[in-house]
Amino acid sequence: MNKKEPSPVYYPIFLNINNKRCVVIGGGQVALRKVKTLLEYGARIDVISPALCPELIVLAGNRQARISSRHYQPRDLAKAFLVIAATDNRETNYQIAQEARRQAVLVNVVDDAENSDFILSATVRRGDVTIAISTAGRSPALARKIRTQLEQDFGEEYAVLAQLIGEVRRELKQRSVRIDKETWQDALELNLLTGLVKQGQTEKVRDLLVKHLLKQHNEVR
Numbered sequence: 001m002n003k004k005e006p007s008p009v010y011y012p013i014f015l016n017i018n019n020k021r022c023v024v025i026g027g028g029q030v031a032l033r034k035v036k037t038l039l040e041y042g043a044r045i046d047v048i049s050p051a052l053c054p055e056l057i058v059l060a061g062n063r064q065a066r067i068s069s070r071h072y073q074p075r076d077l078a079k080a081f082l083v084i085a086a087t088d089n090r091e092t093n094y095q096i097a098q099e100a101r102r103q104a105v106l107v108n109v110v111d112d113a114e115n116s117d118f119i120l121s122a123t124v125r126r127g128d129v130t131i132a133i134s135t136a137g138r139s140p141a142l143a144r145k146i147r148t149q150l151e152q153d154f155g156e157e158y159a160v161l162a163q164l165i166g167e168v169r170r171e172l173k174q175r176s177v178r179i180d181k182e183t184w185q186d187a188l189e190l191n192l193l194t195g196l197v198k199q200g201q202t203e204k205v206r207d208l209l210v211k212h213l214l215k216q217h218n219e220v221r
Helices: 029-039 053-062 091-102 139-153 157-172 180-185 189-197 203-219
Strands: 023-026 043-048 066-067 082-085 104-108 121-127 129-135
Touching: 023 029, 029 043, 029 053, 053 066, 066 180, 082 091, 091 104, 121 139, 121 180, 129 139, 129 157, 157 203, 180 203, 189 203
Parallel strands: 023 043, 023 082, 043 066, 082 104
Antiparallel strands: 121 129
16 A cells, blocks of 8 residues: 655745746636736736636736736746646646746646645735745635634734834944844834834834833843
8 A cells, every 4th residue: 555645844935026927827717816916026927828807808908917818838937937827727737837847937736736836825914014824735714714813913003013113123223233033022012012003103112112122232231
C-alpha cells in the first residue's frame, strides 16, 4: 500500500507585486475576483480568455487590465511574475501549471492546491495592516468565517495607528534613537491607543508613544 504524501506546510509570505506583470488565464467570475484583488496591490494584469464576463470587458475599457481574447499559449507566460490559472478546464489549468514551472513563474491554480506553487489566503486589510488567514487549502469556508469574525474586531483605527507608528519611527530615526523590539512591544498598549484614535486624538497617541519610547531609551542608556 502506497503511503499518502504529506500535505505541504505553506510558508506565509507577502509579495510586492506593484507594477509587476501578473497573468490571469480565464474570463469568468472567478478570474474577475482574482483580477480585482491583483488590482488592489498595483499589479500590471494580462487576462487571456476567448470568452469574457462583462465586468472584465469594462476593466479592459478602463485600461485597468490588458485583454487577449483567445486561448492560452505557452508564450503568454514569458516575463510574467506570477500566473493564476482560472479556466473551467482542469487539463488546461494543469498544462498552465506545468508550463509556468518550466519558465520559473509562480503559479496558482484555482481550487487545486496540489498543482499550485502558492495558495491565496482570506485577508482582512486596514490600510497598511493586513491579516492573512489560511487553512492550507483544507477549508476555504473556515478561512472566510474567521475573516468575518476578525473584520468585526479590527476597524480603521488600526490603519491610522500603523501610520502614526510609522511617523514616530521616522522621527526617532532622525534623532538617531534606536528602540529595541521589547520596548516597542511595551509601548503598544493597543486598547488605549486605538481608543484614542477612535476619539480623534491622534496627536495624543503620537505624543504618548514618543514620550514612552524616549523615557525607556534614556533609562537603558
